Amino acid sequence: MSDYILDMRNISMNFGGVQALKNVHLKVKKGEVHALMGENGAGKSTLMKILQGIYQPVEGEIYLRGEKTQFKSTQDALDAGISMIHQELNPIEKMTVAENMYLGREPMKRYLGLNLVDHKTMYQKAAEFYQSLDLDLPPRAMMSELSVARTQLAEIAKAVSYDADIVIMDEPTSALSDIEVEKLFKTIGILRKRQVTIIYISHKLDEIYQICDSVTVLRDGNFIGSGDLKEIDKQKLISMMVGREVTEIFPKLEAEIGEPLLEVRGLCAEDVNDVSFTLHKGEILGLAGLMGAGRTEVAEAIYGARPKTAGEILIEGKKVRIDSPEDAIKNHIAMVPEDRKNHGVVLKLSILDNIIMSRIDKCQTGILISKAKEQKNAQEKIEQVQIKTSDFRNPVNSLSGGNQQKVVVAKALFTDPNIIILDEPTRGIDVMTKSEIHLMISKLAQEGKGIIMISSEMAEVMGMSDRILVLKEGRVKGELAREEATQELILQYAF
Numbered sequence: 001m002s003d004y005i006l007d008m009r010n011i012s013m014n015f016g017g018v019q020a021l022k023n024v025h026l027k028v029k030k031g032e033v034h035a036l037m038g039e040n041g042a043g044k045s046t047l048m049k050i051l052q053g054i055y056q057p058v059e060g061e062i063y064l065r066g067e068k069t070q071f072k073s074t075q076d077a078l079d080a081g082i083s084m085i086h087q088e089l090n091p092i093e094k095m096t097v098a099e100n101m102y103l104g105r106e107p108m109k110r111y112l113g114l115n116l117v118d119h120k121t122m123y124q125k126a127a128e129f130y131q132s133l134d135l136d137l138p139p140r141a142m143m144s145e146l147s148v149a150r151t152q153l154a155e156i157a158k159a160v161s162y163d164a165d166i167v168i169m170d171e172p173t174s175a176l177s178d179i180e181v182e183k184l185f186k187t188i189g190i191l192r193k194r195q196v197t198i199i200y201i202s203h204k205l206d207e208i209y210q211i212c213d214s215v216t217v218l219r220d221g222n223f224i225g226s227g228d229l230k231e232i233d234k235q236k237l238i239s240m241m242v243g244r245e246v247t248e249i250f251p252k253l254e255a256e257i258g259e260p261l262l263e264v265r266g267l268c269a270e271d272v273n274d275v276s277f278t279l280h281k282g283e284i285l286g287l288a289g290l291m292g293a294g295r296t297e298v299a300e301a302i303y304g305a306r307p308k309t310a311g312e313i314l315i316e317g318k319k320v321r322i323d324s325p326e327d328a329i330k331n332h333i334a335m336v337p338e339d340r341k342n343h344g345v346v347l348k349l350s351i352l353d354n355i356i357m358s359r360i361d362k363c364q365t366g367i368l369i370s371k372a373k374e375q376k377n378a379q380e381k382i383e384q385v386q387i388k389t390s391d392f393r394n395p396v397n398s399l400s401g402g403n404q405q406k407v408v409v410a411k412a413l414f415t416d417p418n419i420i421i422l423d424e425p426t427r428g429i430d431v432m433t434k435s436e437i438h439l440m441i442s443k444l445a446q447e448g449k450g451i452i453m454i455s456s457e458m459a460e461v462m463g464m465s466d467r468i469l470v471l472k473e474g475r476v477k478g479e480l481a482r483e484e485a486t487q488e489l490i491l492q493y494a495f
Contacts (some may be wrong), residue, residue, distance in 0.1 A: 003052045003195050003269075004063075006051075006166060011060035013046055013221075020046045021057070024223045028166075028215050031195040032252040033188060035229070038218035039430035040243055041400040044201055047218070048168050052084055053077045053276055083159040084168035089226035090397030093144035098126035100143055101158045102470055123222040130157060132185045148339060149176050149291045156184070159190065167191070168199045173207060176427040177291045177456040178491075185211050203430045204458065205234050217241055242432045250463030253442035255282040257466065260317070262302075262333075273474040275311070279322050279419065284441065285449040286465030288458070289493050294474030296338055297419045297455045302452075303328045303335045314316040315419070328356065334417035336408050336456070338424045344408035347397035351389055354396055355410045362414070381410035386436060409437065420444060422453045435442040438464060458487050470494055 006028040013021040021043045028034040035185030036044050049055045051062070052070030059428060062069055064080060071077045091100050100108075102122055110120040126139035135153055146154065152172060159167055163454060173181045188211055190196060196486030200212055208215070216226040217240040224240050232240075267275040271294050279285050287295045300306035302313065304322040313320055315331055323329050328335070337343040345354045355378045356363055378392045385406045389399060396407055399421040404423070422441065426434040441464060446450055455461045461468055468485050470478040470493035 003029060006067055006210060007063040008047070008051065009061045009063070011047060011050060011057050011062075012444055013043075013050065013055060013057050019221060021050075021221045024060075024218060024221070025201075025226070026198060026450055027226065028197055028213070030165075030197055031192060032213040033198045033200050033211055035194065035212040035215040035411075036201050037203075037208070037215055037237070038224075038431055039219075039400075039402070041402075042218040042241070042430075043220055043221040044491075046221075048084065048199070048201070050172070051077065051082060051369065057129070079162070081163070081165045082168070083162045083164035083166075084170065084173055085152075085155050086161045086170055086464055091143040091155065093142065096123075096139065097137055097141050097143060097146070097154050098123050100154065101126055101161055107269075116376040117427035128225070129161060133157060133160065133190060134183065135187060136183075142282065146212055147291060149180050152176065153180070153184070156187070160196070163193070166197045166199065168201070170201045171203070171428045172200075173202065173204065174424075177289070177293075179494075181207065201228075203428070203434065204457070205237065205431065208237075209234070219243060220284070225298050238431055241430070249431065249438070250460070251435060251439045251442055252284075252464055253439075253444070253446055255284075255445040256448075257282050258448060262313065263312075263314040263317075264302060265300055265312040267298065267313070269297065269306045269307045270309075271297040271474045272301050272306070275445070275471075275474070275476055277479075279452060281448045281450055282445050283466045284445050284453055284464055285469040286461040287452060287454045287471060288461045288468055288490050288494065289471035291456075292473075293471040293494065295471055296423055297474060298471065299335060299454060303333060303421060305335075329415045329417075332416060332418040333421070334412035334415045334419070335421040335430055336412050336423060336425055338427070340408050340427075341407055345396045345404060345411070347404075348395055350393045350395055351382065351387065351399070351407055354391040355381050355392075355414055356405050358411050358415050363494070375416065381414055384409045384413065385440060402429035405429055405433070405437070409440070417449070419450045421452045421454075424456065425453065426455070426457075458490060461473065461485075461490070462487070 004027045008026040011021055012023045024047060026047065038044050049059050053073045055078045105339045107118040107121045108115050123139045130137045135157055137154055137157060156172060173184060176184060191198065202208055212229055215229050217224040223396050260278050261281045262279040264274055266278050275298050289295050297306060299307050304324040304327050306368060313322055320331050322331060352374060356374055363369055364375060382392060387403050424439055441451060453464060462485050466482050468480045470490055472494055480489060
């Protein structure tokens with residue numbers, strides 16, 4: 001009997017003549033947490049889609065529990081005990097949390113000769129299941145009412161609820177703050193004790209070393225290596241992923257902090273309570289806090305995406321009225337939203353269309369749209385943010401997650417902003433792209449732009465910010481200069 005619950009051998013996959021995977025191996029032991037790592041586009045998702053039965057490999061074999069097998073559909077994989085939590089969440093928002101979990105397998109009861117869904121039993125079973133995983137999820141709440149973080153936790157619970165003994169987690173902490181990450185790790189610990197095997201995909205090195213036992217690294221569709229994480233240090237792991245060393249994950253460049261650029265006074269909105277602060281030219285201002293602290297809500301209120309009930313906004317000392325994102329753009333404020341899939345880009349449209357849509361007037365000649373201007377403007381932004389693509393006419397959904405995020409950034413920069421709000425700017429992207437985006441942020445600050453950066457990663461907030469505001473329940477609870485900020489002090493204010 002093999003020591004490995006899963007053994008994928010010599011897996012190769014082609015798409016239209018392009019080789020996505022070449023002789024890739026993945027061996028995972030029962031009950032371990034195995035990290036699958038590599039930059040965006042390395043082939044991780046393709047490999048997992050083969051394991052799920054979404055794709056059929058052109059070469060290679062899969063052994064499950066020592067027996068050769070083949071999955072022709074996701075249902076085949078589920079029946080074999082394999083489930084997956086996808087990075088891009090797709091819940092049915094008009095259904096409850098419990099209804100989403102039991103969709104297609106609801107507990108039934110007979111009533112007046114009819115088979116009906118037994119909602120009472122379903123909600124009771126859901127509550128008990130969430131409690132067993134130490135997850136604070138309301139079974140009767142609508143999915144649309146949940147934050148991104150809670151939605152992610154609900155999807156994790158759903159995947160585990162299939163009684164799977166192999167669970168694939170694709171960027172499960174991308175929307176979670178440090179405290180929620182600890183809760184997830186506690187849940188993973190519970191699963192590990194039950195001998196559930198977890199394949200863990202993440203770009204966050206600290207959590208990989210905290211939760212995973214072993215690792216497999218892919219690069220450009222090739223198998224690079226695997227081993228026990230105790231024997232592979234962080235620098236070696238980064239070199240395996242990118243083919244070279246990345247010495248600066250947070251390349252913070254020196255920028256001159258200038259005059260006040262943005263002043264927020266007594267800002268109030270739903271979940272925002274009397275927030276006041278000043279942002280200076282050339283400054284990167286970090287917003288930290290736990291899930292539900294109000295960071296995104298403050299950003300949305302400033303940007304006009306959330307109605308304000310009180311307060312003032314001043315730009316360079318002049319009071320302005322911002323009631324919509326259109327007003328914000330006119331006042332040279334741009335925002336990169338937390339949820340790029342639903343609020344940042346239109347995935348089916350081209351890279352060009354996404355970049356120019358926020359300021360189509362810049363592509364006009366008289367009343368007509370100039371194709372030449374469209375292409376020139378799009379190409380300039382593609383080069384500025386280093387989007388890796390062969391053609392700006394390609395749809396955004398053909399790009400890796402990191403390059404999709406760069407399209408969102410390019411779209412924001414196309415509005416010619418002086419104030420840039422970045423909500424989770426490096427969520428779910430690889431270490432090399434993360435470093436590139438951090439360098440871009442630093443260069444924008446050097447140009448005199450004012451940057452507000454929201455991040456659930458403590459290291460990112462501390463590594464990039466000149467000053468940090470810590471929020472709790474929609475209020476500013478603390479302000480820290482770069483040199484005095486520590487993780488302990490930030491958490492002290494956050495609590």
